[in-house]
Amino acid sequence: MQSRTPASRATGRPRSATADAAILAATREALVELGWSKLTLGDVATRAGVAKTTLYRRWAGKNELVVDAVAELFDELEIPNRGSLAADIEGVVLQFAAILARPEARSGLMAVLAESTRDDALRERIRTSIVERQKRLVLEGRTRAQARGELPPESDPTTVDLIFDVVAGAVIHRTLVSAEPADEQWVRAFTRLLLVGLGGAAG
Amino acid sequence: MQSRTPASRATGRPRSATADAAILAATREALVELGWSKLTLGDVATRAGVAKTTLYRRWAGKNELVVDAVAELFDELEIPNRGSLAADIEGVVLQFAAILARPEARSGLMAVLAESTRDDALRERIRTSIVERQKRLVLEGRTRAQARGELPPESDPTTVDLIFDVVAGAVIHRTLVSAEPADEQWVRAFTRLLLVGLGGAAG
């Protein structure tokens, strides 16, 4: 998850785990107060109570640091078992929306995504530490729905990717671009659209 | 569209329209070569062949400049009339994906969106100059589909916003986060999902 040397040496003074947590927390705090562009590593170091050099020993730069700081926010996501596919979708989308409503997630996530368009290593870091880990939610929801008979037992792997892009993309666009809350009403309408399509929904 | 004084004065030396175009083109060029974070206004000025002070007289900062530079890319969007709602959607989504495939759109758009989470004026600038102008495509497509009898003649205004978030969000997430091309195959699958929903599509 971090950029330390692959095999941790058995000898010498070990790195402080407390410092790691303090730095990541300070990064999120700075994201809230300053946003991405005005966030400086020197400021983060001061907030965390560590030296600037300590920070540079662990992370290559601002991008990598913010990815790790933001990734922790998404670890709490779980898909609830509410008895129906529609209810399960609504539940997980609301959780996702709640995370994106937090300012440290908003500015941090979009900024590192922007940087990742020009940095393949960074994009891979984002994919493995944030994006790909949440696809399990789609897989789990589909498995449950198939067991209930709500979805055909087919299993095209590209369909999972499509659904993930649609769900995550819609929520992100709603909250970060349109800047409107993804509240219960919106989530219900979105879930209905996702399940029955434009033809079945109110046009 | 730019940050000049509201009423252009009748007296004095007029601002060079050539310089405007050169600066915006230079900004896109710099976005391609350097990306957002390494783009400097001094460099843009040099590329455009103007003085740095000239640039600061017209734009308040990097954010506003990039918004204008990127906004021009989206003006070419049109929804084609292909005879069916599905074909119309596929056509406009492919156009949208083609724009997002360009590096100057990728890094520029995401970066200003990230900044807009902490700057209300910037978000409003993005909404009026980029986002809101493309909602006409959804409205136009729906009107056509209703005339063809493909959609009920209802007209819930929030549905348009929902569809826009779903379409734009999915394409953006596919191209910028998943980093996979929104090619014809993907667009066809997405359109089918949008029209008939999860129940009708292959699960």
Add this chain to the structure above:
DNA sequence: GAGCTTTCGCTACGACCCGTAGCGTAACTG
């Protein structure tokens, strides 16, 4: 404990970019 290794906090540094001020010149109006 002694000795080794690595991390830590601290200071200092050159390099770069920021955003603005000041100046003389260019372009356009009445």
Add this chain to the structure above:
DNA sequence: CAGTTACGCTACGGGTCGTAGCGAAAGCTC
């Protein structure tokens, strides 16, 4: 012509970057 505004250029203080060097601290092995 005078008046007004934009332009190119130079220069500046202020801030951040990322790194180097130092002595001290914190572990591990013997």
